Amino acid sequence: MDLSLSDEQKQLQEQAERFVRDKYAFDARRKIAATDRGWLPENWAQFAELGWLGMSFSEEDGGYGGGPIETMIVMEQFGKGLVLEPFLPTVVLGGGMIARSGSKAQKEALLAPMIEGKKQFALAWLERQSRYNLADVSLKATKEGAGWSLSGHKGVVYNAASADHIIVLARTAGSAREPKGLTLFIVDGKAKGLTRRDYPTQDSLRASELTFDKVSVGADAVLGKVDEGFGVVEDGVDRAIVALCAEATGCMDAINAATLEYIKTRKQFGVAIGKFQVLQHRMVDCFTNAQEARSMTLMASLKIDDKDPIVRAKAASGAKVQIGKSGKFCGQSAVQMHGGMGVTDELSVSHYFKRLTMIDLMFGNQQHHLTRYSNLAMAA
Amino acid sequence: MDLALKPEHKAFADEVRAFARKNLSPATKEKTFSGKHYDRDDHVVWQQALGKQGWLAYTWPKKYGGPGWGVTERFLFENVLAEEGAPRIIPFGVKMVGPVIYTFGNDEQKERFLPGIRSSEVSWCQGYSEPGAGSDLANLRTRAVRATDSGGDHYIVNGQKTWTSYAHWGDWIFCLVRTNTEAKAQEGISFLLIDMKTPGVTVRPIIMLDGAHAVNDVFLDNVKVPVANLIGKENEGWTYAKFLLANERLGIAEVPASKRGVGMLRAIATDSLRDDPSLAEKIADVDLQVQALEMSELRALSTMALGGAPGPEVSTLKVRGSEIQQRIAELAMEAVGEYAAPYQPGMLFHDTNETPIGPDHAPPAAPRYFNMRKTSIYGGSTEIQKNIVSKMVLGL
Numbered sequence: 007m008d009l010s011l012s013d014e015q016k017q018l019q020e021q022a023e024r025f026v027r028d029k030y031a032f033d034a035r036r037k038i039a040a041t042d043r044g045w046l047p048e049n050w051a052q053f054a055e056l057g058w059l060g061m062s063f064s065e066e067d068g069g070y071g072g073g074p075i076e077t078m079i080v081m082e083q084f085g086k087g088l089v090l091e092p093f094l095p096t097v098v099l100g101g102g103m104i105a106r107s108g109s110k111a112q113k114e115a116l117l118a119p120m121i122e123g124k125k126q127f128a129l130a131w132l133e134r135q136s137r138y139n140l141a142d143v144s145l146k147a148t149k150e151g152a153g154w155s156l157s158g159h160k161g162v163v164y165n166a167a168s169a170d171h172i173i174v175l176a177r178t179a180g181s182a183r184e185p186k187g188l189t190l191f192i193v194d195g196k197a198k199g200l201t202r203r204d205y206p207t208q209d210s211l212r213a214s215e216l217t218f219d220k221v222s223v224g225a226d227a228v229l230g231k232v233d234e235g236f237g238v239v240e241d242g243v244d245r246a247i248v249a250l251c252a253e254a255t256g257c258m259d260a261i262n263a264a265t266l267e268y269i270k271t272r273k274q275f276g277v278a279i280g281k282f283q284v285l286q287h288r289m290v291d292c293f294t295n296a297q298e299a300r301s302m303t304l305m306a307s308l309k310i311d312d313k314d315p316i317v318r319a320k321a322a323s324g325a326k327v328q329i330g331k332s333g334k335f336c337g338q339s340a341v342q343m344h345g346g347m348g349v350t351d352e353l354s355v356s357h358y359f360k361r362l363t364m365i366d367l368m369f370g371n372q373q374h375h376l377t378r379y380s381n382l383a384m385a386a
Numbered sequence: 387m388d389l390a391l392k393p394e395h396k397a398f399a400d401e402v403r404a405f406a407r408k409n410l411s412p413a414t415k416e417k418t419f420s421g422k423h424y425d426r427d428d429h430v431v432w433q434q435a436l437g438k439q440g441w442l443a444y445t446w447p448k449k450y451g452g453p454g455w456g457v458t459e460r461f462l463f464e465n466v467l468a469e470e471g472a473p474r475i476i477p478f479g480v481k482m483v484g485p486v487i488y489t490f491g492n493d494e495q496k497e498r499f500l501p502g503i504r505s506s507e508v509s510w511c512q513g514y515s516e517p518g519a520g521s522d523l524a525n526l527r528t529r530a531v532r533a534t535d536s537g538g539d540h541y542i543v544n545g546q547k548t549w550t551s552y553a554h555w556g557d558w559i560f561c562l563v564r565t566n567t568e569a570k571a572q573e574g575i576s577f578l579l580i581d582m583k584t585p586g587v588t589v590r591p592i593i594m595l596d597g598a599h600a601v602n603d604v605f606l607d608n609v610k611v612p613v614a615n616l617i618g619k620e621n622e623g624w625t626y627a628k629f630l631l632a633n634e635r636l637g638i639a640e641v642p643a644s645k646r647g648v649g650m651l652r653a654i655a656t657d658s659l660r661d662d663p664s665l666a667e668k669i670a671d672v673d674l675q676v677q678a679l680e681m682s683e684l685r686a687l688s689t690m691a692l693g694g695a696p697g698p699e700v701s702t703l704k705v706r707g708s709e710i711q712q713r714i715a716e717l718a719m720e721a722v723g724e725y726a727a728p729y730q731p732g733m734l735f736h737d738t739n740e741t742p743i744g745p746d747h748a749p750p751a752a753p754r755y756f757n758m759r760k761t762s763i764y765g766g767s768t769e770i771q772k773n774i775v776s777k778m779v780l781g782l
Binding site: 007008009010011012015075266269270280281283286287289290291293294297298300301302304305308309324327328376377379380381383384 | 387388389390391395457458461652666667669670671673674675677678679681682684685688692699702705706769772773775776779780781782
């Protein structure tokens with residue numbers, strides 16, 4: 007048992023801190039969010055150069071042999087800066103699923119260029135009716151010669167507009183909501199029959215509604231095995247959850263630091279409002295919540311490569327419960343303690359609050375994961 | 387970074403488990419899993435067995451007779467013992483006064499007191515709180531006046547200590563006393579060791595809301611204490627007191643016992659879940675709270691392993707640890723339902739042939755819930771801990 011960072015990991019942390027400090031000042035972020043893409047290609051090129059796009063992949067797959075701890079370190083700093091580049095959909099979700107389930111040809115065609123910064127991905131799993139149920143999929147893939155034809159709808163697909171390839175969860179057999187009979191397809195982002203409606207999200211990211219109208223793909227587009235995509239996507243999402251939790255801990259640190267600074271300087275009734283015990287104790291509760299979020303994220307990062315899928319699922323859900331709870335507490339408290347300034351667009355606080363709120367909703371909220379964890383724990 | 391255990395650590399855990407199975411009396415173990423109170427022998431016999439093995443003072447460095455374990459060994463030791471149903475080690479000797487003596491005491495004091503603490507031959511209790519000094523501990527009034535007679539230099543101590551856990555079992559008490567009434571509250575305090583058999587020391591039981599006798603008033607009436615029993619320097623006791631409190635706050639989170647508590651909760655709740663599925667999620671929620679606390683404690687311990695005493699942030703562990711213990715007790719009572727109502731003190735405090743009214747796990751459920759309310763009050767209340775973090779960590 008060892009909880010200390012290696013020298014390389016400390017260097018990575020400093021590198022990521024420096025990137026956020028240099029490139030993600032509040033006003034700079036605002037400008038990035040307003041660009042067409044919503045993120046900067048020069049930053050992405052820098053990620054590739056620094057090795058971040060390949061750090062968590064095995065050397066066999068062209069990566070640098072790191073793992074979830076490296077992802078955690080970088081995502082935490084991304085949370086501090088509210089970084090907009092699509093690291094989660096491209097590297098953690100897309101790259102991760104291809105590395106674990108892709109064929110040799112898929113890895114060569116997709117993973118290697120992704121590590122070089124030349125390809126981006128998106129995961130399309132959600133549909134209008136799905137809410138948090140990963141198996142609630144009605145987009146159909148039917149046999150068409152040697153390949154498949156995809157028709158249906160996918161929603162809130164982060165990074166779809168920038169993605170070179172979209173990984174689509176489709177029904178190839180079974181009834182609606184059945185985990186069995188789902189298949190993952192890697193679809194070209196510009197495929198014929200695929201139309202997008204692009205929009206910004208509450209937290210300044212980019213997502214799209216996708217309509218598939220008889221989109222044709224070859225047999226080699228299947229990621230993993232036909233009818234057995236559910237396990238792949240569930241595992242991929244669990245790993246993405248852990249990375250997302252790290253981002254949330256960074257957000258919480260930043261929002262707590264901003265609030266602490268504010269209550270030390272804002273004066274009312276002739277004193278800094280941080281002199282009032284009722285605010286002091288609320289601030290301590292924010293601090294404790296962030297500590298617990300960091301603890302659960304660290305534990306999940308250490309367990310998410312476990313051989314046992316139940317251990318992985320419990321780790322991800324457990325951390326997501328904590329993040330949902332702590333993120334809401336820190337976010338709401340920060341806004342309240344900032345008073346009117348907390349509900350403006352002018353300070354960073356509202357932006358962290360929005361991101362933390364969306365993180366809770368992403369891949370299942372606190373209640374969803376509490377139920378999932380509870381069921382897994384009772385079954386054990 | 388790695389949570390995995392090395393083979394030598396697995397072997398160590400097996401060794402601790404085998405020791406517990408051999409040395410822990412079945413009657414004591416039964417009390418743990420049925421929620422009964424321990425009596426003095428449950429604690430002392432077990433602690434003396436640990437002492438013989440060299441494991442009682444398990445947090446001490448080798449230099450002072452401890453095993454010199456690292457974070458992993460301590461973690462495993464505490465967890466395995468909790469799983470095996472061992473009573474918690476009474477902290478006043480090994481966790482509190484022991485480290486104060488080996489850190490601030492002189493050589494003569496180390497030689498005189500440490501062996502009895504390590505072996506549990508001598509029982510200690512803590513003379514901190516007073517009727518007028520609870521959360522405002524520095525307001526204590528127990529007075530120690532220096533005097534000289536034919537027997538040499540000594541203090542004459544007068545005052546009252548309260549909430550003194552196990553004073554009725556204690557051989558010695560470590561006391562905060564006022565030696566200077568002119569100075570600022572914190573600056574006139576000294577740290578004295580007092581033999582409970584000294585004339586003028588009287589113990590009065592305080593019975594708690596669940597009927598238990600664990601705490602006491604201790605009256606000190608012209609108690610004569612040799613100057614040799616003063617730890618460190620006169621009027622600098624507050625520094626030693628704070629050092630002790632930081633150590634206290636770390637262990638007080640009681641994570642291994644709460645982990646055991648979650649397991650027991652799942653076992654007793656099985657029947658109740660049929661009609662109340664929400665209970666399973668409440669248990670899952672407290673289970674996750676325990677995991678977060680455990681990981682936070684491990685993070686604090688690994689920072690300490692790199693050097694340094696526990697910092698003020700351990701106050702948050704105490705706050706969360708006490709809330710979690712309370713929550714587990716509350717859920718156990720919730721699982722029992724109306725059969726928590728019958729009061730059967732015999733089932734709690736004595737060996738008895740009485741049969742429980744209602745399910746086996748019902749009699750201790752409500753008393754434990756009542757009793758656990760103490761956890762957010764003792765060892766520095768939740769509000770005091772938050773004041774500490776606010777000032778020392780956040781700089782407010």
